[in-house]
Structures are given as C-alpha cells and as structure tokens.
Amino acid sequence: MRDREIWAVEWRGEARDGELVLLDQRLLPAEEVHLTYLGAREVAEAIRDMVVRGAPAIGVTAAYAMVLASREARRGADSRAQRLEHLSAARAALAATRPTAVNLFWALERMWRRAQSDDSPEAMLELARALHAEDVDGNRRMAALGAARIDSGMGVLTHCNAGALATGGVGTALGVIARAHADGKQIHVYVDETRPRLQGARLTAWELSRLGVPYTLVCDSAAASLMKHGRIQLCVTGADRIAANGDAANKIGTYSVAVNAHHHRIPFHVAAPLSTFDAAIPDGDHIPIEERDPSEIHAWGDERTCPEDARIYNPAFDVTPASLITSIFTDAGEIAPVGRDEVHRLLASRDTRREQAVPAS
Amino acid sequence: MRDREIWAVEWRGEARDGELVLLDQRLLPAEEVHLTYLGAREVAEAIRDMVVRGAPAIGVTAAYAMVLASREARRGADSRAQRLEHLSAARAALAATRPTAVNLFWALERMWRRAQSDDSPEAMLELARALHAEDVDGNRRMAALGAARIDSGMGVLTHCNAGALATGGVGTALGVIARAHADGKQIHVYVDETRPRLQGARLTAWELSRLGVPYTLVCDSAAASLMKHGRIQLCVTGADRIAANGDAANKIGTYSVAVNAHHHRIPFHVAAPLSTFDAAIPDGDHIPIEERDPSEIHAWGDERTCPEDARIYNPAFDVTPASLITSIFTDAGEIAPVGRDEVHRLLASRDTRREQAVPAS
Numbered sequence: 001m002r003d004r005e006i007w008a009v010e011w012r013g014e015a016r017d018g019e020l021v022l023l024d025q026r027l028l029p030a031e032e033v034h035l036t037y038l039g040a041r042e043v044a045e046a047i048r049d050m051v052v053r054g055a056p057a058i059g060v061t062a063a064y065a066m067v068l069a070s071r072e073a074r075r076g077a078d079s080r081a082q083r084l085e086h087l088s089a090a091r092a093a094l095a096a097t098r099p100t101a102v103n104l105f106w107a108l109e110r111m112w113r114r115a116q117s118d119d120s121p122e123a124m125l126e127l128a129r130a131l132h133a134e135d136v137d138g139n140r141r142m143a144a145l146g147a148a149r150i151d152s153g154m155g156v157l158t159h160c161n162a163g164a165l166a167t168g169g170v171g172t173a174l175g176v177i178a179r180a181h182a183d184g185k186q187i188h189v190y191v192d193e194t195r196p197r198l199q200g201a202r203l204t205a206w207e208l209s210r211l212g213v214p215y216t217l218v219c220d221s222a223a224a225s226l227m228k229h230g231r232i233q234l235c236v237t238g239a240d241r242i243a244a245n246g247d248a249a250n251k252i253g254t255y256s257v258a259v260n261a262h263h264h265r266i267p268f269h270v271a272a273p274l275s276t277f278d279a280a281i282p283d284g285d286h287i288p289i290e291e292r293d294p295s296e297i298h299a300w301g302d303e304r305t306c307p308e309d310a311r312i313y314n315p316a317f318d319v320t321p322a323s324l325i326t327s328i329f330t331d332a333g334e335i336a337p338v339g340r341d342e343v344h345r346l347l348a349s350r351d352t353r354r355e356q357a358v359p360a361s
Numbered sequence: 362m363r364d365r366e367i368w369a370v371e372w373r374g375e376a377r378d379g380e381l382v383l384l385d386q387r388l389l390p391a392e393e394v395h396l397t398y399l400g401a402r403e404v405a406e407a408i409r410d411m412v413v414r415g416a417p418a419i420g421v422t423a424a425y426a427m428v429l430a431s432r433e434a435r436r437g438a439d440s441r442a443q444r445l446e447h448l449s450a451a452r453a454a455l456a457a458t459r460p461t462a463v464n465l466f467w468a469l470e471r472m473w474r475r476a477q478s479d480d481s482p483e484a485m486l487e488l489a490r491a492l493h494a495e496d497v498d499g500n501r502r503m504a505a506l507g508a509a510r511i512d513s514g515m516g517v518l519t520h521c522n523a524g525a526l527a528t529g530g531v532g533t534a535l536g537v538i539a540r541a542h543a544d545g546k547q548i549h550v551y552v553d554e555t556r557p558r559l560q561g562a563r564l565t566a567w568e569l570s571r572l573g574v575p576y577t578l579v580c581d582s583a584a585a586s587l588m589k590h591g592r593i594q595l596c597v598t599g600a601d602r603i604a605a606n607g608d609a610a611n612k613i614g615t616y617s618v619a620v621n622a623h624h625h626r627i628p629f630h631v632a633a634p635l636s637t638f639d640a641a642i643p644d645g646d647h648i649p650i651e652e653r654d655p656s657e658i659h660a661w662g663d664e665r666t667c668p669e670d671a672r673i674y675n676p677a678f679d680v681t682p683a684s685l686i687t688s689i690f691t692d693a694g695e696i697a698p699v700g701r702d703e704v705h706r707l708l709a710s711r712d713t714r715r716e717q718a719v720p721a722s
Binding site: 216 | 586675
C-alpha cells in the first residue's frame with residue numbers, strides 16, 4: 001500500500017528476539033536512516049532527542065520500549081517484584097522525556113497495567129502491537145471522516161507534521177489530506193515550514209512529495225496573507241493533547257493559524273485519535289507546555305544568528321481554544337461543535353469500546 | 362550620542378572625492394564590516410543583495426548613489442544631455458532593485474528633479490544630505506510621538522527591523538521603543554525572529570543589545586500565544602509603503618501580527634515617515650509585493666531542509682489593512698484613526714512644508 005511506504009516506528013521479530021526500529025527524523029529529508037533499539041532507556045533518549053516525534057508515534061514507541069523493558073527485567077531480575085521495579089523505572093524514564101503529548105502517558109499507563117497482570121515480553125508485545133494497530137485503524141477512520149470535508153479545488157493549510165511520520169499509521173491531519181488526494185480530489189496543500197525545527201519543511205513536504213500531493217512550502221508568517229488572498233479554504237492540524245473542554249495543544253504557531261483562520265472565516269479542524277484526549281485536564285490552561293533549548297532558535301546551521309546575550313523564549317507548543325476549532329476528527333467520530341459535553345460523550349464511548357477492541361489489560 | 366552609535370549608511374568627504382559607506386547587514390551580528398562604494402551600479406547591487414535594507418535606509422542610500430552617478434557623468438560625458446542620460450540610467454538601475462519600498466522611488470524622484478536644474482555633484486550631495494538629515498529629524502519626531510503611547514510595565518512586540526539599521530537615523534518602530542527606554546520607562550521588547558531572513562534575530566536583537574533595552578527573541582509563530590498570555594500590551598512595526606487609504610505594506614508576517622493583535626485587543630501601531638506614503642496607490646491591493654528567491658527558505662545554513670522538488674512561495678512583504686492599524690506615527694504627526702481622509706490631510710501638510718525644509722529641487 002502506498003500510504004504505508006512511510007513509517008516512523010516498527011517492531012521487527014518476536015517478543016524474545018525482536019527489536020524496535022525508528023526512522024531517524026532528525027536527518028530527513030537528506031537521509032533516510034533507520035536506527036535499531038534493544039533497550040528502553042535508549043528509546044527514551046531517542047524520544048527526547050526527537051529521533052521520533054508526533055504525539056501518536058511517541059505513544060506507540062513508548063509502548064514498544066516497555067516490551068524491551070520487560071525483556072531486560074527477565075534477564076536481570078529473579079522475582080516478579082524486581083521485574084516490576086525495573087518496568088516502573090523504565091516507565092518513569094520514558095514519561096520524563098516530553099511533557100506535552102499525552103499519548104505518551106496514555107500508552108505507558110496501558111502497558112503498565114498489562115505488566116501488573118502479565119509482565120512477560122509476549123504479553124507486553126501483544127498489547128503494544130494492539131495499540132499500534134489501533135492507531136493504524138484510527139488513522140484510517142479519521143482520514144475518511146476528514147477527507148469528506150475537503151472538496152476539489154480547495155487550498156488546505158497544515159502546520160508542523162501530523163503525517164505517517166507522526167503516528168503509527170497514515171497520519172492524523174496529513175492522513176486526512178492524503179486521503180482526499182487519494183480519493184481523486186484536486187487539492188493544493190500549503191505547508192507552514194514550522195519554526196523552530198522546520199518539521200513542515202523537513203517532514204511534511206517530504207511526505208507530500210512521496211505521496212505525489214501538490215503542495216507549496218511557506219514561512220509560517222505567510223499563512224495569514226495566503227488566507228487574505230483566498231488561497232486557503234480549510235486548515236487542519238494534529239494535536240498533542242486535548243483537554244476535556246476541547247482546547248487543543250499543538251506545535252507552537254497552531255494558535256496563530258487558528259486566530260487567522262477565524263479572522264478570515266476559514267474552517268479550522270484538528271485531527272487526533274482519542275488517545276490524544278486528556279479527560280483529567282479541564283482546559284487548555286492546565287496543559288503543561290514544553291520549553292525547549294534556545295539553541296533551536298539562536299543558530300542558522302553553524303552560524304549564530306543573534307547576540308550572545310540574547311534572551312530566547314522557545315515554547316514547543318501553544319493551545320488553541322475550543323472556540324476557534326470548527327471540528328475535531330477522531331477515530332471514533334467527528335466532534336462538532338467542540339465543547340465539554342461533546343468531548344465527554346465521545347470519551348465515554350471510547351471507554352465502552354476499548355474493552356472490546358483491545359486485549360484486556 | 363548613544364543612539365547614533367549604530368548607523369547603516371554614511372557619506373564621507375565632499376562631493377568630488379567622497380565615498381558612500383554601508384554597514385554590511387548580511388554579516389550581522391557576527392561581524393561588523395563597512396563597505397565603501399564609489400559607483401552607482403555597485404550601490405544598486407548592494408541594495409538588491411540587501412547589504413542595506415529597510416525602506417528609509419534604501420531611500421537615503423539611493424540618494425547618495427545618485428551623487429556617485431553625477432560624478433561618473435562628469436567624468437565620462439561632455440554635454441549636459443549626456444550627463445542626464447547617464448543619471449537617468451543610474452536612476453533606472455537603482456529603481457529596479459526592489460519593488461515594494463516606496464522611499465526608494467521617492468528619493469530617486471527628488472534627486473532626478475534636482476539633476477534637471479543642477480546636476481553638479483555638489484548640488485546633488487547637498488540634496489542627498491538634506492534628505493538624510495530630514496530622515497534623521499523625522500525619526501526623532503516619530504520616536505517622541507510613539508514613545509508617548511508606551512507606558513512603564515508594557516511588553517512591546519516588534520517584527521523585522523525598523524531601527525537605526527533600517528533608516529538614516531534612530532529608526533522608526535525601534536526608534537519609538539528606544540526612546541521609551543531612554544525616557545526611563547521599564548519596558549520589555551518581544552522580537553519576532555522574522556523569517557525567512559531573520560532580521561529580527563540578526564538586526565533588531567543586535568540593536569537592542571547595543572542599546573541595553575531588555576528583550577526576548579521568539580519565533581514569529583509564538584507571538585500569538587504571548588498575546589494570549591498577557592505578555593504584550595502594544596505592537597509597533599515599520600512600513601515599506603503606505604497607500605492613500607492607510608493600508609501598509611511591511612515585512613511578511615506583519616499582517617499576521619496585526620490580525621492577532623486585533624483578536625487580542627492589543628493596539629497595533631505603524632511608525633513611518635511621510636516618505637513611505639504613496640498617494641498614487643489607492644489601497645494595499647495595488648502595492649507591488651516583491652517575491653524573493655526560494656533559497657531563502659529551502660536551506661538551513663548549508664543543509665537543504667526540504668525535498669528538491671518542493672515548490673516554495675516566498676513573498677517578502679504583506680499588507681496590513683488600515684482597519685487593523687490603531688495609529689501611524691509619522692514625522693509630521695500621528696494618524697489616528699487611519700483612513701483616506703486622515704492620510705490625505707497629513708500628506709497635504711507635507712507638500713506645504715517640503716518647500717521650506719529642504720533646498721528646492
């Protein structure tokens with residue numbers, strides 16, 4: 001399948017002798033290098049260093065890392081208590097990598113609960129594979145839902161990367177776009193380069209080139225004038241965490257896109273699986289926002305671009321309030337309008353369905 | 362004077378043996394290199410390559426380039442007609458460098474009219490110096506006007522560079538900010554890095570460090586969330602051309618700042634001398650917008666950051682409609698509200714004053 005040519009995370013082999021393979025996204029688009037991981041702590045480092053990124057992909061990766069941890073525990077520990085201690089430490093190391101994307105904590109929580117009933121690598125891998133498959137299927141459902149909102153002739157803006165590279169499957173926002181294109185709709189995608197790490201230029205443009213979807217890359221700050229000149233009819237982005245009221249954290253700059261879309265009366269959609277929702281967080285003000293190193297901003301290649309004494313503020317995410325979101329495409333249906341009651345209804349349906357879809361944990 | 366430590370353009374010496382010196386802004390903040398020019402065509406190249414940039418600075422530079430042209434004409438041509446022909450060619454070469462900033466055409470027009478009455482290098486230098494002095498004085502008046510709108514405790518956002526580096530004097534928007542600071546007001550400046558060429562990081566941060574004004578550098582796309590979190594109380598930018606109705610073209614991304622400021626009910630001001638106004642252009646839709654090379658976007662230092670086949674759109678400017686501009690600080694007073702009648706009144710006062718302030722051309 002064409003849409004599976006691109007993948008960010010893969011488990012190869014069985015539970016006892018298998019390995020976790022990640023596409024090193026820091027090297028794209030120049031090089032496609034796959035890195036192999038056999039230890040949970042190395043995977044934690046890979047998540048922190050952004051070898052792999054994107055909320056759903058981080059979740060799937062962390063699940064497989066717990067499989068690696070369960071194998072380590074078998075080797076080094078005799079008692080079940082010792083094994084669980086090792087798994088608990090691995091879980092803590094993985095949880096400490098990045099604070100905003102909730103899929104990470106969601107996946108770790110499910111793997112941890114599984115370990116408490118059966119911490120064998122086989123049982124852990126079974127659940128990790130199920131979570132991965134759930135993400136793949138969810139991506140497809142979201143893509144179909146979202147693509148129905150896209151018509152031929154539309155210009156579609158996206159920010160950052162919410163594609164195959166950010167998930168276990170075809171992507172969230174970019175999955176929607178790819179599906180509209182695959183359905184034969186004549187669309188043109190506008191890709192925000194997405195400062196500071198340029199995931200739009202490095203990753204989204206790369207995916208769209210691979211998929212043969214026509215696109216134009218622009219600086220983030222050009223999006224507003226594209227809207228003003230009628231070049232954009234719909235915006236769609238992913239999310240890293242969605243609060244109980246529908247406020248959505250996503251890559252820094254998403255909020256500006258949403259404000260501009262609102263000003264120009266252009267629909268602004270979010271695509272995210274239910275694993276991105278955090279019912280424990282009442283609203284966006286409570287979502288922890290990761291602040292990353294100033295070095296992401298103060299250099300251009302090897303060249304320093306601002307004075308040595310420059311103070312830099314580098315938040316990795318911002319929060320778009322539910323009031324600016326036209327709808328959220330999820331793996332369990334579309335949330336529209338976006339508000340506390342609508343989110344609550346969908347999450348309740350997830351809790352019912354989960355018992356049936358995935359091996360009990 | 363401290364505020365004159367930073368300068369972008371300077372004429373050294375007399376008309377017959379003098380030279381034009383430009384600070385090479387492409388090398389900032391790493392190196393301070395001054396380049397000396399003796400020929401008008403070399404100056405045109407310097408403007409195109411952005412050795413010097415910023416609408417008022419380009420205007421002053423072009424005026425001095427016409428002095429160089431008048432000297433060349435003396436050497437190569439015997440008749441007045443031949444000299445004017447040479448000057449006309451130099452004027453055309455200078456006018457072809459950058460299409461958006463109107464100060465360029467304004468300065469060339471005034472120098473050309475002077476040449477028609479007296480094309481001696483002495484007469485040309487006299488007018489160029491007068492235009493330069495007019496810009497310096499205008500900067501000071503604007504700075505005083507604008508600083509009156511800034512209170513202690515404010516966070517002030519600016520985009521791109523509208524400082525001493527962009528003008529003949531202390532700057533337009535950054536002149537306002539520097540003046541508020543010099544007046545003892547406790548302000549904090551938020552500086553958009555300003556993709557693609559990073560003039561905020563490279564130039565504005567450098568100027569603010571020099572002036573000792575506290576500031577924080579952010580990615581352009583972070584401005585919206587700063588506004589949302591109450592960190593910004595006022596926005597002020599420069600302009601490259603202002604239409605008869607008050608619509609203002611400025612660095613790409615300015616429009617997004619204005620839309621976000623409007624959404625958050627934060628005043629958005631423009632600071633520009635009357636030489637930036639173009640009464641012949643009815644509104645912003647008619648302002649020509651320069652599109653620059655994709656290479657400004659597709660590489661990070663030496664590294665290509667997007668696929669080879671990526672289509673890139675790189676407009677250098679956008680237009681902020683008058684309706685989003687709280688007021689315009691000019692060298693002849695503040696325009697508020699911003700509209701066709703108010704702009705017309707101020708331009709009429711300029712046409713009266715010009716006869717008195719500057720040697721007749």
